[in-house]
Amino acid sequence: FRSSAGRLDGKLREKTLTLDTLNPQVKAVEYAVRGPIVIKAGEIERYLEEGGTKPFSEVIKANIGDAHAMGQKPITFLRQVVALCTFPELMDSPSFPEDAKRRARRILQGCGGHSLGSYSASPGVECIRKDIAAYIEQRDEGVPSDWENIYLTTGASDGIMTILRLLVSGKDSSRTGVMIPIPQYPLYSAAISEMDAVQVNYYLDEDNCWALDINELHRSYQAAKQHCQPRVICIINPGNPTGQVQSKKCIEEVLHFAYEENLFVMSDEVYQDNVYAPDCQFHSFKKVLYEMGPEYFNSVELVSFHSTSKGYTGECGFRGGYMEVINMDPEVKAQLVKLLSVRLCPPLAGQAAMDVIVNPPQPEEHTFKQFHQEKSSVLGALAEKAKLTEKILNAVPGIKCNPVQGAMYAFPRIFIPPKAVEEAKALGMQPDMLYCLRLLEETGICVVPGSGFGQKDGTYHFRMTILPSIEKLKVLLGKVRDFHIGFLKEYSGLE
Amino acid sequence: FRSSAGRLDGKLREKTLTLDTLNPQVKAVEYAVRGPIVIKAGEIERYLEEGGTKPFSEVIKANIGDAHAMGQKPITFLRQVVALCTFPELMDSPSFPEDAKRRARRILQGCGGHSLGSYSASPGVECIRKDIAAYIEQRDEGVPSDWENIYLTTGASDGIMTILRLLVSGKDSSRTGVMIPIPQYPLYSAAISEMDAVQVNYYLDEDNCWALDINELHRSYQAAKQHCQPRVICIINPGNPTGQVQSKKCIEEVLHFAYEENLFVMSDEVYQDNVYAPDCQFHSFKKVLYEMGPEYFNSVELVSFHSTSKGYTGECGFRGGYMEVINMDPEVKAQLVKLLSVRLCPPLAGQAAMDVIVNPPQPEEHTFKQFHQEKSSVLGALAEKAKLTEKILNAVPGIKCNPVQGAMYAFPRIFIPPKAVEEAKALGMQPDMLYCLRLLEETGICVVPGSGFGQKDGTYHFRMTILPSIEKLKVLLGKVRDFHIGFLKEYSGLE
Numbered sequence: 001f002r003s004s005a006g007r008l009d010g011k012l013r014e015k016t017l018t019l020d021t022l023n024p025q026v027k028a029v030e031y032a033v034r035g036p037i038v039i040k041a042g043e044i045e046r047y048l049e050e051g052g053t054k055p056f057s058e059v060i061k062a063n064i065g066d067a068h069a070m071g072q073k074p075i076t077f078l079r080q081v082v083a084l085c086t087f088p089e090l091m092d093s094p095s096f097p098e099d100a101k102r103r104a105r106r107i108l109q110g111c112g113g114h115s116l117g118s119y120s121a122s123p124g125v126e127c128i129r130k131d132i133a134a135y136i137e138q139r140d141e142g143v144p145s146d147w148e149n150i151y152l153t154t155g156a157s158d159g160i161m162t163i164l165r166l167l168v169s170g171k172d173s174s175r176t177g178v179m180i181p182i183p184q185y186p187l188y189s190a191a192i193s194e195m196d197a198v199q200v201n202y203y204l205d206e207d208n209c210w211a212l213d214i215n216e217l218h219r220s221y222q223a224a225k226q227h228c229q230p231r232v233i234c235i236i237n238p239g240n241p242t243g244q245v246q247s248k249k250c251i252e253e254v255l256h257f258a259y260e261e262n263l264f265v266m267s268d269e270v271y272q273d274n275v276y277a278p279d280c281q282f283h284s285f286k287k288v289l290y291e292m293g294p295e296y297f298n299s300v301e302l303v304s305f306h307s308t309s310k311g312y313t314g315e316c317g318f319r320g321g322y323m324e325v326i327n328m329d330p331e332v333k334a335q336l337v338k339l340l341s342v343r344l345c346p347p348l349a350g351q352a353a354m355d356v357i358v359n360p361p362q363p364e365e366h367t368f369k370q371f372h373q374e375k376s377s378v379l380g381a382l383a384e385k386a387k388l389t390e391k392i393l394n395a396v397p398g399i400k401c402n403p404v405q406g407a408m409y410a411f412p413r414i415f416i417p418p419k420a421v422e423e424a425k426a427l428g429m430q431p432d433m434l435y436c437l438r439l440l441e442e443t444g445i446c447v448v449p450g451s452g453f454g455q456k457d458g459t460y461h462f463r464m465t466i467l468p469s470i471e472k473l474k475v476l477l478g479k480v481r482d483f484h485i486g487f488l489k490e491y492s493g494l495e
Numbered sequence: 496f497r498s499s500a501g502r503l504d505g506k507l508r509e510k511t512l513t514l515d516t517l518n519p520q521v522k523a524v525e526y527a528v529r530g531p532i533v534i535k536a537g538e539i540e541r542y543l544e545e546g547g548t549k550p551f552s553e554v555i556k557a558n559i560g561d562a563h564a565m566g567q568k569p570i571t572f573l574r575q576v577v578a579l580c581t582f583p584e585l586m587d588s589p590s591f592p593e594d595a596k597r598r599a600r601r602i603l604q605g606c607g608g609h610s611l612g613s614y615s616a617s618p619g620v621e622c623i624r625k626d627i628a629a630y631i632e633q634r635d636e637g638v639p640s641d642w643e644n645i646y647l648t649t650g651a652s653d654g655i656m657t658i659l660r661l662l663v664s665g666k667d668s669s670r671t672g673v674m675i676p677i678p679q680y681p682l683y684s685a686a687i688s689e690m691d692a693v694q695v696n697y698y699l700d701e702d703n704c705w706a707l708d709i710n711e712l713h714r715s716y717q718a719a720k721q722h723c724q725p726r727v728i729c730i731i732n733p734g735n736p737t738g739q740v741q742s743k744k745c746i747e748e749v750l751h752f753a754y755e756e757n758l759f760v761m762s763d764e765v766y767q768d769n770v771y772a773p774d775c776q777f778h779s780f781k782k783v784l785y786e787m788g789p790e791y792f793n794s795v796e797l798v799s800f801h802s803t804s805k806g807y808t809g810e811c812g813f814r815g816g817y818m819e820v821i822n823m824d825p826e827v828k829a830q831l832v833k834l835l836s837v838r839l840c841p842p843l844a845g846q847a848a849m850d851v852i853v854n855p856p857q858p859e860e861h862t863f864k865q866f867h868q869e870k871s872s873v874l875g876a877l878a879e880k881a882k883l884t885e886k887i888l889n890a891v892p893g894i895k896c897n898p899v900q901g902a903m904y905a906f907p908r909i910f911i912p913p914k915a916v917e918e919a920k921a922l923g924m925q926p927d928m929l930y931c932l933r934l935l936e937e938t939g940i941c942v943v944p945g946s947g948f949g950q951k952d953g954t955y956h957f958r959m960t961i962l963p964s965i966e967k968l969k970v971l972l973g974k975v976r977d978f979h980i981g982f983l984k985e986y987s988g989l990e
Contacts, residue, residue, distance in 0.1 A: 013794045016726055016759045019826045023664040026830055034617060034836035066614045069607030079582045086844075087578035095588070112564030117810040119561045122529060154649060154814070157838055165689075169518040190837045194660075231511055264511045299508045315612040317843035319649070319814075331514045335521055341529035342685045343652055348812035349581075349844040 028193040032452020041446035056444035062464040067314030070467040099367040122340040124152025135358035140287040156307040159323040168197040177230035183453035185240040198228035210244035214253040232264040238271040238406030241463040245280035245405040273311035276383035277405040302326040320350030385466040392477040417491035432460040443479040523688040527947020536941035551939035557959040562809030565962040617835040619647025630853035635782040651802040654818040663692040672725035678948035680735040693723035705737035709748040727759040733766040733901030736958040740775040740900040768806035771878035772900040797821040815845030880961040887972040912986035927955040938974040
């Protein structure tokens with residue numbers, strides 16, 4: 001109720017926009033990666049900056065997949081190309097390699113007024129879309145890619161939300177069900193909340209390296225059909241937070257399932273360049289679909305996502321990404337382009353960064369040597385840190401960590417004693433949140449509780465990144481170990 | 496109805512996502528600025544590129560407020576700062592001024608790992624938020640601005656949609672009504688469609704230079720209350736497409752109205768640096784609110800928007816912008832930050848560009864001279880083109896153009912003979928769409944029909960930008976004149 005009379009009588013005027021009147025879908029949204037524990041970590045950081053004392057001298061932010069923030073260096077060639085695009089006067093500088101200038105010229109020629117400051121067409125700069133298609137064809141060993149199916153996006157998150165927005169409709173029992181892996185990257189649950197869709201969980205198999213089990217997909221789908229209309233399945237491969245790299249067989253099973261049940265497939269492949277385990281390999285959903293034959297390849301509706309934020313470039317701040325759209329109804333595609341046009345276009349610097357990623361220095365180019373060195377160094381370090389993290393965590397009593405086959409995270413299972421579980425419940429919080437808050441307060445290490453990603457009832461986890469420098473990571477893991485042992489002691493009554 | 500059986504029997508498999516199953520809110524969205532006529536212009540461009548012949552040699556795209564695409568040059572200093580941020584190795588280059596290096600260093604110090612490739616905090620880099628607050632205080636001659644009320648956005652469009660998303664809720668007669676000016680920039684109608692809110696039109700007064708009439712606001716509000724819950728009023732000042740710059744008195748009346756009716760105010764001020772008429776001045780909604788006294792300044796909920804895309808920098812492709820949030824309920828603010836966090840952060844290059852705009856070279860700095868020259872040149876040219884456009888169009892029989900007081904567009908009223916109106920109706924299109932299509936086909940000039948922005952029934956307009964070079968603009972206006980005269984002849988039966 002709002003009075004329409006003025007309030008110059010001195011009474012307190014009610015605000016129009018309050019928690020009560022706020023869009024309820026917004027209230028429902030949660031995003032743990034930047035949620036309460038990260039806010040707390042920020043408060044502690046400020047406290048330390050202002051001279052406060054804690055049992056530690058710095059907060060280690062291992063909550064977010066931001067490589068540069070943890071000291072990873074940008075790829076020189078990428079920054080040279082983007083700098084040339086930003087300030088073309090640099091084309092006259094002898095300090096910039098010809099390889100970079102050539103690419104920058106190509107990009108700028110595709111821009112209005114040859115400027116990064118022009119809007120591009122809403123799907124992105126045409127020559128960049130073509131470069132991406134060429135990259136996909138080469139990555140997938142010849143599977144054809146049509147540049148008109150490629151859309152540049154403002155990070156992968158933007159593309160994922162746009163596609164979900166097309167798919168989600170209906171009320172009550174006809175509401176769109178969106179199948180997502182548990183554990184998942186909470187962009188998906190946040191989007192589902194905001195769009196008032198139905199979240200349909202399928203549980204990854206922790207005892208089997210977080211593999212996707214087709215029987216679990218069937219179970220989940222059948223159960224969901226009772227109360228909603230499951231229409232889309234989301235897969236993250238390599239996985240976030242789990243780090244598992246799916247086998248080709250598993251991907252085939254998912255695609256076959258999607259074909260049988262007429263599900264729209266969204267494959268989040270932003271970690272495709274982050275595969276560490278020697279016995280694992282990235283298989284694109286598109287390539288596997290192709291190899292299943294034309295009846296599948298010409299019918300399953302699939303959108304695959306990539307980003308500039310991960311891989312070996314770690315360019316999160318550029319907000320670059322693309323999606324490739326397979327077998328989308330042409331009328332729906334026109335609607336997609338219309339929806340994209342309202343936001344005009346993705347940031348041009350991010351589009352340029354994406355172009356360099358799909359069109360990097362080749363062996364015959366002068367810039368290849370340094371590029372290859374930098375790329376190998378980053379990926380080698382990540383692989384080393386993946387292995388180290390798994391090893392150290394598995395040596396801690398009460399922690400079990402599946403192999404970090406890919407991506408940028410470890411998602412170890414932590415044993416939380418019943419006394420701690422009860423204390424958490426009494427405090428109205430999730431047990432792994434209590435754990436992570438205590439870890440933060442005692443060691444300064446910020447990780448995200450597994451409850452923020454989803455997990456089987458009665459199990460607890462946390463997600464940490466493997467991004468800190470090797471030295472810092474060792475320190476971090478040592479502190480986690482000591483904390484966990486202490487935590488177990490404290491709550492098992494063995495004092 | 497979807498069969499759950501496989502279709503390996505050779506029958507055509509139905510797609511999951513079709514126009515029928517698509518989110519109906521997406522279907523409802525229209526965005527004329529990149530709509531059907533622009534698509535047609537693109538087709539003609541490709542036809543010309545492939546060697547086809549038309550009565551003209553090039554398409555002139557006067558449909559979108561993209562300055563660089565029409566030949567405007569970037570501000571050198573801005574590009575220097577962003578290039579330095581992108582490739583900090585350039586800090587060692589003597590070709591870059593110290594003023595630019597200082598700003599770049601400041602920005603990078605505010606970035607994770609001192610890299611533009613890190614995510615920033617979701618509201619934006621702290622020092623940039625502070626710089627924006629300082630700019631606002633200086634612009635508004637001392638009215639205090641709190642940096643914690645400033646949020647960087649991915650262009651203004653992103654901020655506008657985010658705020659609307661907070662505000663829009665309810666079903667049936669409790670649906671949120673959003674008051675928007677007619678004519679309007681169709682981001683607003685698109686957002687309202689997509690969010691299933693109710694569009695509440697208030698008509699600007701064409702006979703009075705497109706001024707806002709408070710009586711019309713009252714009329715519109717009272718009529719809307721019958722079928723929805725009007726909760727927010729959007730104002731664009733300087734106006735798009737109208738180019739009117741609102742008087743201080745008018746802004747006061749709007750704010751008083753919002754206070755009385757408990758409306759949330761959204762003021763789109765992206766053209767605040769584009770004021771040409773010597774008798775006009777930009778008054779920020781915030782400053783006017785402040786001058787109305789504490790009972791208003793401490794209670795009216797107001798969000799003001801700015802962008803890097805317009806002004807004198809024209810950096811559309813960077814997708815930079817900010818919003819300042821006044822008197823927002825603190826619990827709602829926390830919800831806003833949560834919503835922003837799902838998209839992580841706005842692009843860092845855009846944030847850096849915004850920083851330069853609010854923290855440009857000062858008179859005592861070496862770089863001031865060239866900066867001031869470039870800025871004056873751009874704004875002087877725009878002012879000249881505004882005047883020229885108004886003058887030439889007003890000299891055409893059957894065209895009446897209000898003064899282009901600000902922004903980047905002319906929105907002339909065009910007389911369309913009844914015969915043409917009938918022909919358009921028979922073809923199932925708006926009369927001004929027919930007009931603009933004919934204009935495009937005969938002259939290659941692409942402008943946007945007034946029906947895409949909204950107009951009083953029975954009136955017709957088109958929106959053109961004043962961005963082409965002065966020479967091209969003269970050619971364009973001459974062709975429009977000749978076309979219009981011919982069009983009048985053709986449809987008035989005087990052959």
